[in-house]
Amino acid sequence: MTAWLMYLGEDAKRVGQGYDDHPSTHYSWNSRVPNSATVAVGDTIVLWDGKTLLGLSVIEDIKTGTGTADVSSCPKCGKADIAERKTMTPRYRCWTEDCKHEFDAPQVQTVPVTTYRSLHEAAWVDLRGQVSGPELRALCEQPKSQNALRRLRWDDFRTRVETGKNATSLNIVDEARKIIAGGHTTRVTRARKGQAPFRASLLEHFGEVCAFTGPMPASVLDAAHLYSYADKAKHYEFGGLLLRKDVHRLFDLGQIAIDPKTLTLDVTPQTRAYPDYDKLHDQPLTVTLDKKHEKWIKEHWGMHRAQAQGTVPAQASGTNEALVPHSM
Structure with a gap:
């Protein structure tokens, strides 16, 4: 390294x-x-x-x-x-x-x-x-x-x-290096073609609601992937949620995850040191999910929680999942 x-x-x-x-x-x-x-x-x-x-x-x-x-x-x-x-x-x-x-x-x-x-x-x-x-x-x-x-x-x-106060996981660095080493540099970039239609489809499906914190103005809601977009380079129809910008960042870093068994939020101890995020721990999602969301939630959990617990991360097959249409 x-x-x-x-x-x-x-x-x-x-x-x-x-x-x-x-x-x-x-x-x-x-x-x-x-x-x-x-x-x-x-x-x-x-x-x-x-x-x-x-x-x-x-x-x-x-x-x-x-x-x-x-x-x-x-x-x-x-x-x-x-x-x-x-x-x-x-x-x-x-x-x-x-x-x-x-x-x-x-x-x-x-x-x-x-x-x-x-x-x-x-x-x-x-x-x-x-x-x-x-x-x-x-x-x-x-x-x-x-x-x-x-x-x-x-x-x-x-x-x-x-380690220490404000500790932040750098596992994303390891994942990115693996992808680049495998020759997929074009898939790592966040050009994210089709991101706007992907977000539009989530707004149509869920409305102006952050899946973690509840109703929010659309201007502060991001289209968050439940898997590594850098790895798959696709927008899967049931592979995303709308998240407020700050919790989206924490979700990407694995500091907030969704327990696939209970569909409640799991917030890391260091992030729970902040009251606004501590109150999210163990809370249910504010939106109703489709069964097809669950495999992607398991994948995110596998990336950020399962390895730390000594289990094998769940892998989402998903290679033939229908893509979100690239039109508004």
Whole structure:
């Protein structure tokens, strides 16, 4: 397992280079960055803003291209090891050992570069604020590194995220890596063709009702799959429920599941620490299900609960299940 801590900030340097990064979907860098060509499909990408953790995912694809970059360097020695000083003058200083020159403006040269852009939406887990900047630095293979792309000690990082307060399961990372390793990178992406008709069919079937919390405005209801859409890449007619956006996220992460025997909600202990979610534990669904929903509920339970209990996950055959029509 190779994991990278990647810096995503709003400082002038990144903005000036034209990056349009969005943490949950894509991240850009170029060949001027150390380790630029080492990052690979299937690697885990962990994003931070220099102060705190933002989230993580698995790289599904890397788009490469060509472009240019403005490289700032010391006007005396020509090296790029310079730093901007916020409160001192001259504004810049060269950190090259045999130079140390101070100056008001760097020398800027435009150079050709190879551009890289990761696509990593399918397995994205939002972890904003759960690990501090100093902790993240300490979890790197080289804690004193200043590189934008740094190798992370994955096992230690995972232990930190999955234990303690606000513990979050990272099992989705394992599932995504298996799919990618099997050569199904196109199936991992969350393009989710037909998602709008899928949601429309759920609204027609259930009305404006969150299956966990009750009646809600349609604008806050998501079409939630009861199985891994990244794995199957299909919208099955009885494979979804309408869920309020926050409980949908918790459901995807396995922090809320539906017990297939009782059709009541099972909320993980760490999530029950929050009163609004604690009151959902052991509660029945607010909608009536069809028998055909049950095999998909068993599949979700198998992914997030059965393994932890030492049982074999239930598998939904479902390969010939009728698809939701791709029209409104």
